[in-house]
Amino acid sequence: MSGKWLRLTLVAQIIFFVAWAGVEEYGRANAVEFLLETRPVDPRDLLSGHYMTLRYTSLDPEGSVEGVRAAVRLEFEKEVTVDGRTWPVWHAVEKVEPGRVGDRSLSSTGGWADATVTGSRLDFGIDRFYFSEARKEELNSLRGGSFYVLATLGGDGTLRVKDLVWDREPPTP
Amino acid sequence: MIRNEKKWLEARLEEWVGERLIAGDQAEAIRVYQGEKPERQWLSFFGLLVGVGALSVGIGTILVVSYNWERIPPVLRQLGFLLALAGVAEGMARSAGNRIAGPALGVIWVLLPLAGIGLWGQVYQLSGDAFTPLAVTLMLALPVVWIGRHASAAAAHALVFVWTIFVGVLEPGSWISMRGADALRTSWLAVVAVVLWAAMLHQTRRLSGPAVTLLLWMAFLVFMFTIAGNWTGFDIRHEGIHFVVAGALTMIFWVGEGVLGLSGRRVADVGWFATACFLYVLSFFHHGVGIGGGLETAGLYYAAVLSVAGVVCLARADMDEVAGAGGPHVARVLLALPWILSALLLGGDRHEAVGYLANFVLVVFCLYTMHSAVLRADRRRVNAAVFVLGLLMLTRIMDYFGSLLTSGSAFLVLGFLFLAMAYGLNRGRRHVLEQVERGGEA
Numbered sequence: 001m002s003g004k005w006l007r008l009t010l011v012a013q014i015i016f017f018v019a020w021a022g023v024e025e026y027g028r029a030n031a032v033e034f035l036l037e038t039r040p041v042d043p044r045d046l047l048s049g050h051y052m053t054l055r056y057t058s059l060d061p062e063g064s065v066e067g068v069r070a071a072v073r074l075e076f077e078k079e080v081t082v083d084g085r086t087w088p089v090w091h092a093v094e095k096v097e098p099g100r101v102g103d104r105s106l107s108s109t110g111g112w113a114d115a116t117v118t119g120s121r122l123d124f125g126i127d128r129f130y131f132s133e134a135r136k137e138e139l140n141s142l143r144g145g146s147f148y149v150l151a152t153l154g155g156d157g158t159l160r161v162k163d164l165v166w167d168r169e170p171p172t173p
Numbered sequence: 174m175i176r177n178e179k180k181w182l183e184a185r186l187e188e189w190v191g192e193r194l195i196a197g198d199q200a201e202a203i204r205v206y207q208g209e210k211p212e213r214q215w216l217s218f219f220g221l222l223v224g225v226g227a228l229s230v231g232i233g234t235i236l237v238v239s240y241n242w243e244r245i246p247p248v249l250r251q252l253g254f255l256l257a258l259a260g261v262a263e264g265m266a267r268s269a270g271n272r273i274a275g276p277a278l279g280v281i282w283v284l285l286p287l288a289g290i291g292l293w294g295q296v297y298q299l300s301g302d303a304f305t306p307l308a309v310t311l312m313l314a315l316p317v318v319w320i321g322r323h324a325s326a327a328a329a330h331a332l333v334f335v336w337t338i339f340v341g342v343l344e345p346g347s348w349i350s351m352r353g354a355d356a357l358r359t360s361w362l363a364v365v366a367v368v369l370w371a372a373m374l375h376q377t378r379r380l381s382g383p384a385v386t387l388l389l390w391m392a393f394l395v396f397m398f399t400i401a402g403n404w405t406g407f408d409i410r411h412e413g414i415h416f417v418v419a420g421a422l423t424m425i426f427w428v429g430e431g432v433l434g435l436s437g438r439r440v441a442d443v444g445w446f447a448t449a450c451f452l453y454v455l456s457f458f459h460h461g462v463g464i465g466g467g468l469e470t471a472g473l474y475y476a477a478v479l480s481v482a483g484v485v486c487l488a489r490a491d492m493d494e495v496a497g498a499g500g501p502h503v504a505r506v507l508l509a510l511p512w513i514l515s516a517l518l519l520g521g522d523r524h525e526a527v528g529y530l531a532n533f534v535l536v537v538f539c540l541y542t543m544h545s546a547v548l549r550a551d552r553r554r555v556n557a558a559v560f561v562l563g564l565l566m567l568t569r570i571m572d573y574f575g576s577l578l579t580s581g582s583a584f585l586v587l588g589f590l591f592l593a594m595a596y597g598l599n600r601g602r603r604h605v606l607e608q609v610e611r612g613g614e615a
Binding site: 005017126127 | 243259299317
C-alpha cells in the first residue's frame, strides 16, 4: 500500500520538475534576446556550485516606486560587436508601479521587466551566473574588458540570464 | 560474529533461559559454540581494498562529471536527476522492511528535491531568495515523510524546516521576512509561523520520537527569541546574545525529564548531542565573524535570567550518565562550556579566540565522552564521540585544504588522507570498544 503511494509521490514530484522545465523553456522560446552591461564578482559556494554575483549599472533608472513591486522599462541603447557577432545592448529608462503600465507589449527594441524592490535596489532575479569547474579557470583569468549578460525578456516581464559574454578589449570611446 | 550480533545473542539467551525455553547448560553450549568461531572483522584487508577502489571510482566519476559538466547537455543533467529521484523512490518502495536501506533512502529522498531545485536553478540561471527553494522542498518531501514513516527521514525534514523558517524570517525579500523593507507587517503571518512550528512539532513527535522533538523545541524557543528581537520592541542588538540564549537553553533542557516525560537516558543523549552541535558551530568562529553590538539591552537581561536558570538546572542535573574522570563536577563544567564560550562573544573582539577554544574544547569533550563511556560500557556513546571527532577533523581539513583542490591528484591525496583518518579512528574506536567489553565482563 505504501509502495503505491510512494510511487504516486514520485510521479507528482516528476510532474513538478517537468512542468517547471516546460515553463522555463516556453518563456525562453517567446523571449527577446539582448545584452546587459554587468560587472561580475566571483564568490564561490560549495553548496550551490560555482557562481558569479552579477551587478548591473544600467538597470536602476531614476524615479521612485511605492510598494515592493516595480515595472522597469528596458530599451535599446547601442550595439556592440563581440567575437565578430553584433548584439543589441539594452538599458533601463524608467521605473513605475506595475499598475501604471498601460501597454506591456514586447518588441525587438524594448519592453517592461518586473522587479522586486528590496531595500533601495531592484531585484530582477538575474543576480547569479552559474558556471562549471572547467570554465572556472577561464573566467578567473579575466581581468579587464567589458562584461555583458546575454539576457532574455519574456512577454510576461520575466528577465532571465542565458550566458555571460565578454570582450577582452576595452570599449572604444 | 560481529559485536552487535554477540550482544543480541547474549540478550536473547538470557531471555530464553529466563522464560525456561532452554536450559542454562544449553545456553552455555551455544555461547561456547559461537565463541569458537573466528570474529568477523569490521574492516578487513579485503574491505579496505574494496573501499579504496570504490573511493577512487567515486572520485574519478565526480571529477569527470564536474570537469565536463558544461559539455553535458542540460536536458541530460535533468534526466539524470529524475532518474536518480526515481531510483531512490523505487528503492525506498522496495525496502520497506529493511532497517538500514529504508531510512537511508528516506533521508536522501527528503533532501533530493532541494538538489533538483538547485540543478534547475543552474540550468536556467535562476537567482532568487533562499527561502522559496527550501519551502518547496519541505512541501515536496512531506508525503515521503508521512508515507515512509522513517524516523530519520522525519528528522531530516525537521532540520530542513528549521533551516527554512530561520532563513525565511531573517532573509530580506522572502514573504515571511522580518528584515528590511519587507518586514513582517501583519500579525497573521506570525500566527502562520507558530502554526507551522506546532505542525512540525506534532509530526516530529509522531514520527521521530522524543529526542528530535526536544531539539526542535529548543530551536523553537530560539526562534521565538529571534522574533521578539526583530519584530517587537524587545531589544537585543548584540548577535552574541542569541548564542548565550541557545547555550542556556542547552543546559536547561538537561532537566527536561519531568516536563517532557523523557527517560534519563534520552535526556542525556539530547544534552550530549546539543552540546556537541553547539561546540561544532562555535568551532567555525576561528574564521573571524562580525558579531557585535550594544549590550545595554532588554535582550541581555533576558539572556542573563535564562543563564542563571541554566546554571541552576545543570547544577541540579543528574550527571551519573555522563560523568567520567573527575566525576560529576568536571562533567558539569564541560557541559557548561558552550554557554561560557558564548558569553565570551559578548566581551569584545575575541571571536577568533572563541573559535580556536571551541575546537579544543570539542576534542576534549569527545575524549572525555569516550572515557566516561568506557566506564559505563556504553558503546553507542563511544561511536557518537568518534563520529563527532571525525567530523571535526574532516571539517578542518576541508577548511584549510578544500580550496586547493583544483586537480584530480589533490582529490586523490585527500581521499587517501581521509582513508588513513578513517582507519586510525576505527582502530581507536575498536580499542575503546574492547575496553568497554572488558569492563562489561568485569
